[in-house]
Amino acid sequence: MTMSRIIAVARAVASKDLRIEWRSRVMTNQVLPFAAIVMVLFAFALDNDGILQRVAPGLVWMATLFTSLVVVQRSFAVEAADSAIDALRLAGVPAQGVYLGKVAALVVQLVVFEAVLAVLALILYRVNVDVHGAVLLVTTCILASLGIAALAAVYGGLSVVGRGRETLLPLLLLPAVAPVLIGATRATESAFGSDGARVVEGWPWVGLLAVFGAIFLFGGTLGFGPLTDE
Amino acid sequence: MSNATTSVPPPTRTVATRNLGLIALGGSVVLAMLGLFFTAEDVDQGSSVRIMYVHVPTAWVAYLAFVFTAACSAGHLWGKKHSLNLDRLAGASAEVGVIFMGVTLVTGSLWGRLSWGTYWQWDPRLTTTAFLFVTYVGYLAVRGLGGTHQQRAKRSAIVAMFAVLEIPLVHFSVLIWRSLHQEATVLRPNGDVTMDGLMLFTLVFGVAVFTTIFAWLVLHRNRVLALLDAVELRGIDAALAVRRAEEVTP
Numbered sequence: 001m002t003m004s005r006i007i008a009v010a011r012a013v014a015s016k017d018l019r020i021e022w023r024s025r026v027m028t029n030q031v032l033p034f035a036a037i038v039m040v041l042f043a044f045a046l047d048n049d050g051i052l053q054r055v056a057p058g059l060v061w062m063a064t065l066f067t068s069l070v071v072v073q074r075s076f077a078v079e080a081a082d083s084a085i086d087a088l089r090l091a092g093v094p095a096q097g098v099y100l101g102k103v104a105a106l107v108v109q110l111v112v113f114e115a116v117l118a119v120l121a122l123i124l125y126r127v128n129v130d131v132h133g134a135v136l137l138v139t140t141c142i143l144a145s146l147g148i149a150a151l152a153a154v155y156g157g158l159s160v161v162g163r164g165r166e167t168l169l170p171l172l173l174l175p176a177v178a179p180v181l182i183g184a185t186r187a188t189e190s191a192f193g194s195d196g197a198r199v200v201e202g203w204p205w206v207g208l209l210a211v212f213g214a215i216f217l218f219g220g221t222l223g224f225g226p227l228t229d230e
Numbered sequence: 231m232s233n234a235t236t237s238v239p240p241p242t243r244t245v246a247t248r249n250l251g252l253i254a255l256g257g258s259v260v261l262a263m264l265g266l267f268f269t270a271e272d273v274d275q276g277s278s279v280r281i282m283y284v285h286v287p288t289a290w291v292a293y294l295a296f297v298f299t300a301a302c303s304a305g306h307l308w309g310k311k312h313s314l315n316l317d318r319l320a321g322a323s324a325e326v327g328v329i330f331m332g333v334t335l336v337t338g339s340l341w342g343r344l345s346w347g348t349y350w351q352w353d354p355r356l357t358t359t360a361f362l363f364v365t366y367v368g369y370l371a372v373r374g375l376g377g378t379h380q381q382r383a384k385r386s387a388i389v390a391m392f393a394v395l396e397i398p399l400v401h402f403s404v405l406i407w408r409s410l411h412q413e414a415t416v417l418r419p420n421g422d423v424t425m426d427g428l429m430l431f432t433l434v435f436g437v438a439v440f441t442t443i444f445a446w447l448v449l450h451r452n453r454v455l456a457l458l459d460a461v462e463l464r465g466i467d468a469a470l471a472v473r474r475a476e477e478v479t480p
Contacts, residue, residue: 154392158385172371172389175368178361215395223388227384
């Protein structure tokens with residue numbers, strides 16, 4: 001009973017978040033161009049086709065992390081505005097549902113951004129992906145996004161309740177997602193075949209991403225309620 | 231509002247903590263003598279090995295501090311009373327831990343410059359330590375978010391629990407990251423050195439001294455934090471009254 005209620009709330013929150021983003025067009029008109037310009041700026045900074053090709057996986061994930069900060073801040077700015085989070089709390093719905101819904105919406109948005117960034121890497125940095133690599137890449141994107149979103153939703157929840165919050169999120173989130181950066185970059189290296197890496201070498205890193213995502217999804221489900229319920 | 235917030239805060243000094251402070255001070259002097267004059271130079275590293283007597287104890291104390299913070303946070307979260315004193319102890323311990331970890335990083339990179347020829351190595355232990363430092367700087371920032379004391383306590387306790395989850399994951403992932411990308415080139419500072427008796431004693435003595443300093447600092451910081459909370463709750467007058475009452479009875 002409770003489980004189905006949590007899932008129902010999660011679905012409602014996720015679809016609300018995605019509908020807001022779809023209608024406001026902030027993501028497509030502002031964040032997506034930001035992600036693209038970051039990829040172009042990397043090329044200016046490194047200024048060497050060979051190096052770009054080799055470090056492309058790292059650049060894709062650095063750009064993803066930067067973009068995720070904007071996405072998460074926006075996801076919770078929506079709740080802070082007009083005290084929407086209070087309305088959510090007054091609705092008497094389980095906090096786990098709100099958390100899982102937030103995470104789901106974040107995962108969808110992050111996967112979209114990663115897809116765009118990966119395509120940009122293919123075009124701008126001239127990397128190649130075969131079919132096996134593409135499967136690895138898609139799995140990596142989904143699991144890495146889950147890990148980032150699971151943690152980011154908790155720390156984003158903090159930013160709704162406290163003062164001086166915008167600057168706090170990067171400080172809390174970036175060190176914590178270092179394992180995601182390491183795992184996702186190595187897996188993407190295998191998918192892109194950078195430095196002669198083979199696709200099979202990427203799968204153990206996907207395991208690391210899965211463990212990370214599972215731990216923090218569990219921790220966040222427990223911690224989000226007490227954190228925002230004040 | 232719980233009782234802890236309205237009760238009279240403890241005085242900022244007691245005979246016990248004064249004695250503890252004296253022990254810490256005396257120990258520091260003895261440690262400095264031992265480390266600087268009585269212990270021998272290292273065969274390879276010369277006098278630079280003396281940094282060890284500060285570097286290793288501060289690292290140890292910083293880890294101890296973060297474990298203590300986690301324990302106090304867990305005690306706050308799962309304790310029946312949700313004790314604010316445990317929350318303040320967690321905060322005090324994290325503050326002291328961050329300072330000691332900063333000292334560890336600085337002394338470590340100076341020592342690294344002298345013995346490895348470089349300030350920084352992407353060694354798993356170093357990297358994890360740097361992450362730990364940043365994570366607890368973040369924890370302290372969360373403590374400063376504002377709100378009521380119970381809000382602050384619950385919030386920071388949860389963040390402390392997350393930090394405890396993060397650190398093993400970061401360490402593990404950095405470990406496998408390094409093992410794939412670099413052969414073991416880092417010259418282990420102590421690994422291949424057989425330590426003579428007095429050096430080992432000085433090191434252990436250093437750990438004891440710094441642990442005493444840690445305890446002394448945390449006790450005092452905890453009292454100051456309690457007074458700060460009292461100031462917020464009851465205004466400056468009440469806090470002043472407490473201090474004046476102390477003046478009468480030495």
